[in-house]
Amino acid sequence: MQVHRDLDHLPDFNRAVITIGTFDGVHAGHRYILQQLEQAATACNGETVIITFDPHPREVLAPQANPIRLLTTLPEKIQLLAQQGIDHLVVVPFNRAFSELSAMEYLEDFLISRFKPHTIIIGYDHRFGHNREGGLELLEAEQHKYGFQLIEIPQQVVHDLTVSSTKIRNSLQEGHITLANELLGYPYFLSGIVIHGDKMGRQLGYPTANLQLPDQRKLIPAEGIYAVKVQLTLDQEVMHLNGVMSIGTRPTFNGSDLRLEVHIFDFDADIYGRELSVSFIDYIRANLKFDDIKALITQMDKDSEIARAKCAAF
Ligand SMILES: Cc1cc2nc3c(=O)[nH]c(=O)nc-3n(C[C@H](O)[C@H](O)[C@H](O)COP(=O)(O)O)c2cc1C
Numbered sequence: 001m002q003v004h005r006d007l008d009h010l011p012d013f014n015r016a017v018i019t020i021g022t023f024d025g026v027h028a029g030h031r032y033i034l035q036q037l038e039q040a041a042t043a044c045n046g047e048t049v050i051i052t053f054d055p056h057p058r059e060v061l062a063p064q065a066n067p068i069r070l071l072t073t074l075p076e077k078i079q080l081l082a083q084q085g086i087d088h089l090v091v092v093p094f095n096r097a098f099s100e101l102s103a104m105e106y107l108e109d110f111l112i113s114r115f116k117p118h119t120i121i122i123g124y125d126h127r128f129g130h131n132r133e134g135g136l137e138l139l140e141a142e143q144h145k146y147g148f149q150l151i152e153i154p155q156q157v158v159h160d161l162t163v164s165s166t167k168i169r170n171s172l173q174e175g176h177i178t179l180a181n182e183l184l185g186y187p188y189f190l191s192g193i194v195i196h197g198d199k200m201g202r203q204l205g206y207p208t209a210n211l212q213l214p215d216q217r218k219l220i221p222a223e224g225i226y227a228v229k230v231q232l233t234l235d236q237e238v239m240h241l242n243g244v245m246s247i248g249t250r251p252t253f254n255g256s257d258l259r260l261e262v263h264i265f266d267f268d269a270d271i272y273g274r275e276l277s278v279s280f281i282d283y284i285r286a287n288l289k290f291d292d293i294k295a296l297i298t299q300m301d302k303d304s305e306i307a308r309a310k311c312a313a314f
């Protein structure tokens, strides 16, 4: 998949079959749209093109509103879309100037002149241009003049997509990992850089790699203990390992900041500064305040046993 971020240097697309959207999570519902895109492109022997915006329009136009919680950061979205076999992803740097294009300018100067679309696949309620003045009706009115085919994603499908995205976010924030994973069509994952913690883990017999996320907007699942799969590149070798993860403030040590830490099974190496990706397999329990360290270690032993079994069964 080719990723384009500079609108002034886009290639000449070959019968572009385009769709426009955020595709946050690239979840099972989105895949249905992607399949339609593929089918339309196969039918006309064209290329699939997804147009997405970064930052999200809402972050630019209404920055005070509820902060966005992303299921996928941009690099993660790129990875997932590439796996789906999409030909081109165009990441539009959304800003005020772009938001102030009139609907007609958006259509003529952006969509038509830059993409020369063969087909546009768009939600029934999609809005574009300044103050969201443009929509399907404008595309319908102009489609013959510009010679593109218009495929409308019906209300029910758009509704199901929205419901699904909301359900996934809520499920993750409530610790319902298996439901979230089912709706996503893959295990929810996050990636981060391993940073230094308080050097307590090793003393407990459980060294834990503390993760720092590169994007503050990434949704962090509910506090608790999880069975996880870990992916890590060491000496140019991609390693697939199992582990147990704690998301929490470490109440036993009267901590206050949220820590993301993973203990990797059957592993011993210095991985500070490396990137590590964690996929959530299942929720085990809540993060608790223990009376003493011995009780915490006993519980970690049990957690590890459960996590090993869940990872092995996955
Ligand atoms: C499997 C597992 C379960 C944990 N459960 C708890 C818990 O219930 N309560 C708590 O305060 N900390 C919990 N922790 C976090 C530990 O307190 C933390 O890993 C330890 O203090 C080491 O921190 P460090 O990496 O900064 O050295 C857990 C960690 C792991 C790996």
Ligand SMILES: Nc1ncnc2c1ncn2[C@@H]1O[C@H](COP(=O)(O)OP(=O)(O)O)[C@@H](O)[C@H]1O
Pocket: 194, 195, 196, 197, 198, 199, 200, 201, 202, 203, 206, 207, 208, 209, 210, 262, 263, 264, 265, 266, 267, 268, 269, 270, 271, 272
């Ligand atoms: N099995 C393992 N799981 C996680 N980290 C490990 C493991 N073995 C060695 N390490 C290393 O030990 C570090 C964690 O040890 P810990 O005592 O918890 O230190 P810190 O408080 O800095 O996280 C990790 O960052 C990693 O570099």
